[in-house]
Amino acid sequence: MNGCCSHPETIRTEAELDAVLARPYPELVDLMRRLEGDLAILGIAGKMGVTMGLAAVNAIRAAGVRKTVYGVSRFSDPKSAQTLESAGIVPIRCDLLDRAAVARLPDAPNVVFMAGRKFGTSGDEELTWAMNTIVPAHVGERFAQSRIVAFSTGCVYPLVPLAHGGCTEETPPAPVGEYAQSCLGRERTFGYTSRTRGTRVCLLRLNYALDLRYGVLRDIAQAVWEGRPVDRTVGFFNALWQGDANNQALLALDCCAAPAAALNLTGPETASVTAVAERFGRLLGKPVTFGGEPGPLVFLNDASRAHRLFGYPRVPLETVIGWTADWIRTGGRSLGKPTHFEVASGTF
Numbered sequence: 001m002n003g004c005c006s007h008p009e010t011i012r013t014e015a016e017l018d019a020v021l022a023r024p025y026p027e028l029v030d031l032m033r034r035l036e037g038d039l040a041i042l043g044i045a046g047k048m049g050v051t052m053g054l055a056a057v058n059a060i061r062a063a064g065v066r067k068t069v070y071g072v073s074r075f076s077d078p079k080s081a082q083t084l085e086s087a088g089i090v091p092i093r094c095d096l097l098d099r100a101a102v103a104r105l106p107d108a109p110n111v112v113f114m115a116g117r118k119f120g121t122s123g124d125e126e127l128t129w130a131m132n133t134i135v136p137a138h139v140g141e142r143f144a145q146s147r148i149v150a151f152s153t154g155c156v157y158p159l160v161p162l163a164h165g166g167c168t169e170e171t172p173p174a175p176v177g178e179y180a181q182s183c184l185g186r187e188r189t190f191g192y193t194s195r196t197r198g199t200r201v202c203l204l205r206l207n208y209a210l211d212l213r214y215g216v217l218r219d220i221a222q223a224v225w226e227g228r229p230v231d232r233t234v235g236f237f238n239a240l241w242q243g244d245a246n247n248q249a250l251l252a253l254d255c256c257a258a259p260a261a262a263l264n265l266t267g268p269e270t271a272s273v274t275a276v277a278e279r280f281g282r283l284l285g286k287p288v289t290f291g292g293e294p295g296p297l298v299f300l301n302d303a304s305r306a307h308r309l310f311g312y313p314r315v316p317l318e319t320v321i322g323w324t325a326d327w328i329r330t331g332g333r334s335l336g337k338p339t340h341f342e343v344a345s346g347t348f
Contacts, residue, residue, distance in 0.1 A: 007319055010326045014333065017212055021243040022054035024062060027310065028247050031254060032056070033063040038070065040108035042096060042139060043115030044089075045073035045080040047335060048209055052112065052246040053089045059250070061088075070108060072096070097130060102138040110253050111143050113150040116186065118179050125178050132182035133189050140193030147200045147256040149249055150190045154207030154238070154266065155180040159297035162236055166270070166302035169205075169262045191260045200256035204249055206265040207301055209242040210320050212327040214335040220273065221324050222334065224280040224288055231342040232273040235294025238266040238301055241320050244313035251310050264303040269317050273342075276321065283325035292342070 011017050024032075041053050053071050060067050071089045075081045081091035094101045096115050117131040136150065157167035158174035175181045187203050194201045208216050216239050223230045240248075248265055255263055274290065281288035326332075 007315060011212060011323050012326075012330065014213075018051055018054065021051035021211065021246060022058055023243060024055050024059035025247045025251070025310075025314070028055070028059040028250055029062045031251060032059045032067065033065055035067075035110060035253065037109030038068040038107070039110045039112070040070040040072060040105065040143075041112045041114060042072045043113065044071035044084065044091075045075055045077065046114055047211065047214055047337065048242055048245065049073070049114050050080060050083060051242065052114075052249060053084060054087050055243070055246040056250055057088050070106060072105060096135045096138060099138045099141075102142050105142060108143065109146050111139070111146045111148045112249060112253075113139055113148055113190075115139075116151065116183070125182075128179060129182045129185065133185040136186050136189040137193075140190055140197070140199060144193060144197040144199045147202075147253050148190065149202045149204055149252045149256065150186070151249070152187050152203045152205045152262075153180065153183050154205050154264065154299055154301040156184045156187065156205060157299070157301065159299055161296060162270070162298060162300070164300065166238070166300035167264070168302045169264055169305060187260075187262075194258045194260040198258045200258050201260035202252045202255045202257070203260055203262045204252055204265050205262060205301065206240070206245060206249075207299060208237065208239045208266070208339055208341065209245045210239050210324075211242045211335075212324055213333055214337050214339070215239065215242075216339050216341045217276065217320060217324045218328075218334065219338050219341065220277050221280045221284070221328050224277055224286050225284055225328050227286065227289075229289045229291035230273065230277040231291045232277075232294050233292035233342045234298050235273050236298045236300065237271050237273065237341055238269070238299075238303070239271065239317065240265065240267040240313055241315035241317075244315055248306060248310045248313075255309065263306055263309075264301045265306055266301050266303045267313055267317055268303070268307060270300060271317060279321055280325055283322065284329060
């Protein structure tokens with residue numbers, strides 16, 4: 001298995017999985033070669049951040065340059081900090097809601113912002129809004145002179161009919177529910193910093209990243225494996241292998257602009273929940289049942305702009321489906337964090 005675009009037939013261990021997720025594109029190696037200054041990834045201990053940090057370190061090493069990658073998080077699980085440190089990332093414990101603590105973070109001309117809150121919003125809306133709007137204000141103040149790639153979500157867009165083809169960056173936001181509204185608040189906060197202080201920002205509207213331990217495909221496959229009905233209330237989705245998302249998010253440092261620029265990040269396919277579930281049924285040798293009927297509206301994003309900038313994702317959806325089936329069949333670990341892709345009400 002050589003090069004970023006060749007794929008193993010199957011992935012058996014978490015070490016193998018993390019290695020695949022952290023493989024840098026040649027374009028990312030080139031970017032690290034010419035990128036000035038260090039990199040800080042804020043909120044690195046989430047589902048996606050650790051492998052993104054590893055991808056950045058791998059690209060820096062392949063480029064033959066010297067840069068520090070800082071990984072900032074509260075690190076409620078100390079093992080995450082140990083994993084980062086052993087890989088050459090400098091872990092920094094910081095509560096991003098603490099303005100004074102954010103002010104003490106080291107200088108980094110390049111910032112990837114991944115902090116935020118989604119699940120648990122219902123009943124605790126105030127904390128979600130604080131995490132998704134106050135934290136960006138602190139970060140914008142501290143890193144006003146940096147380039148900031150700020151993770152957002154495709155949920156800031158309205159739900160659309162399948163025939164619509166997906167929302168583009170020109171589609172006016174129309175978030176459904178408090179979580180999505182607070183994410184638009186995050187965008188507006190970074191946008192305010194960009195307009196008033198000239199900070200270069202790229203708002204990365206992602207849906208959905210795929211890891212074998214979590215994600216839409218994992219959710220569907222797990223239901224099939226356990227004999228539970230697959231909920232197809234939201235009948236179609238876009239998704240992207242997390243290794244591709246890691247690379248493209250880091251490459252988006254080249255897309256930062258003032259005023260802030262939005263960029264959709266997802267795969268090129270419009271996947272059918274029904275068809276994907278039936279495919280898993282064949283791969284896993286299990287009967288498939290369904291719950292709910294597809295509604296008239298879905299979350300769909302058009303990432304054509306990202307595909308023009310970065311090329312198509314290197315790992316096709318069909319490959320990830322095969323990996324996921326093997327992973328579940330052999331007892332691969334789950335993070336226990338369902339995506340709730342079937343929720344159209346915006347309540348999480």
